[in-house]
Amino acid sequence: MASRTTMRWTLGCVTAWLLFGAAAGLAEAAGYRTANFLVDAPTDALARAIGDAAEQYRHTLALEWLGAPLPRWSRPCPITAQVAPHLGAGGATSFVFDKGEVFNWTMTIQGSEERILDSVLPHEITHTIFASHYRRPLPRWADEGACTTVEHPVERARQHRLLIEFLTTGRGIAFPEMFAMKEYPADVLPLYSQGYSLARYLIERGGRHKYVQFVGEGLATENWSAALAKHYGVPGVAQMQHLWLDWVKQGCPAPPASLAAAVSPQPANWAPTARGQSPDAAAPPRVPQAAPSPVTSTVGRQSIYARQAGRSLAADAGSR
Ligand SMILES: [Zn+2]
Numbered sequence: 001m002a003s004r005t006t007m008r009w010t011l012g013c014v015t016a017w018l019l020f021g022a023a024a025g026l027a028e029a030a031g032y033r034t035a036n037f038l039v040d041a042p043t044d045a046l047a048r049a050i051g052d053a054a055e056q057y058r059h060t061l062a063l064e065w066l067g068a069p070l071p072r073w074s075r076p077c078p079i080t081a082q083v084a085p086h087l088g089a090g091g092a093t094s095f096v097f098d099k100g101e102v103f104n105w106t107m108t109i110q111g112s113e114e115r116i117l118d119s120v121l122p123h124e125i126t127h128t129i130f131a132s133h134y135r136r137p138l139p140r141w142a143d144e145g146a147c148t149t150v151e152h153p154v155e156r157a158r159q160h161r162l163l164i165e166f167l168t169t170g171r172g173i174a175f176p177e178m179f180a181m182k183e184y185p186a187d188v189l190p191l192y193s194q195g196y197s198l199a200r201y202l203i204e205r206g207g208r209h210k211y212v213q214f215v216g217e218g219l220a221t222e223n224w225s226a227a228l229a230k231h232y233g234v235p236g237v238a239q240m241q242h243l244w245l246d247w248v249k250q251g252c253p254a255p256p257a258s259l260a261a262a263v264s265p266q267p268a269n270w271a272p273t274a275r276g277q278s279p280d281a282a283a284p285p286r287v288p289q290a291a292p293s294p295v296t297s298t299v300g301r302q303s304i305y306a307r308q309a310g311r312s313l314a315a316d317a318g319s320r
Pocket of ligand 1: 011012013123124127143144147
């Protein structure tokens with residue numbers, strides 16, 4: 001039986017909520033072992049591509065976020081991959097926190113080869129980097145939001161489109177509530193798109209290392225307003241919501257050059273290092289600008305919308 005300090009932590013990522021299991025039994029599995037991963041995929045070539053990309057992301061993303069590579073894990077993280085051209089992209093990673101340690105990793109990923117390599121894998125690997133660094137659970141918005149910033153521009157643009165939909169249909173989450181959330185809400189999709197948007201806002205203004213320091217301070221003190229004030233000069237969570245919402249209403253403009261110059265690297269510069277052959281590697285589609293209402297962003301969020309979200313997400317995933 002687990003001790004009181006032991007906690008298995010699972011991060012179910014986006015379409016994983018809806019689509020896991022859809023591709024079971026597609027093909028014979030093949031295995032591939034790297035220093036830190038043990039990959040189970042439909043073919044030898046896919047297992048090798050995923051394992052090599054996972055190692056590469058583990059190295060480059062740890063440098064991006066932490067400024068130093070992670071030490072080798074004592075046991076490899078098993079990755080089970082379901083790969084098919086029209087499979088919705090998603091993943092889930094779980095691990096155990098115990099007495100300040102993190103271990104017993106497992107990762108399940110699915111999607112097209114291209115999306116696995118350019119979005120799902122870097123997203124899930126970023127979860128493992130945060131878990132290795134903080135050795136404790138992060139607020140869901142900060143974890144999922146940051147992990148989404150390393151996805152392919154097409155996926156990030158999709159999150160932004162969903163954000164505008166949520167904000168204009170009363171499904172936004174008030175920041176005091178979002179900052180206090182330690183579990184996924186019933187209406188989970190707005191948490192992803194809003195978390196991504198806020199993480200993007202903060203990272204564009206301070207870089208990834210400062211984001212990691214900010215989250216670390218918030219975790220240690222549980223005073224997120226003080227952490228925002230210290231690292232971003234924003235006096236509190238409610239003020240953060242106000243600033244962020246204004247920024248979204250203006251179409252998410254880039255920060256002033258003086259601020260951006262101090263940030264390296266910026267999310268816009270992030271280029272996945274293990275892309276597959278991609279027909280849509282060009283610029284992401286332009287996102288229509290909308291004018292979400294600050295009133296509807298904080299009210300009317302009820303679980304009745306979760307089923308709508310499921311339908312629209314399933315339709316979206318199925319069309320990719
Ligand atoms: Zn995730």
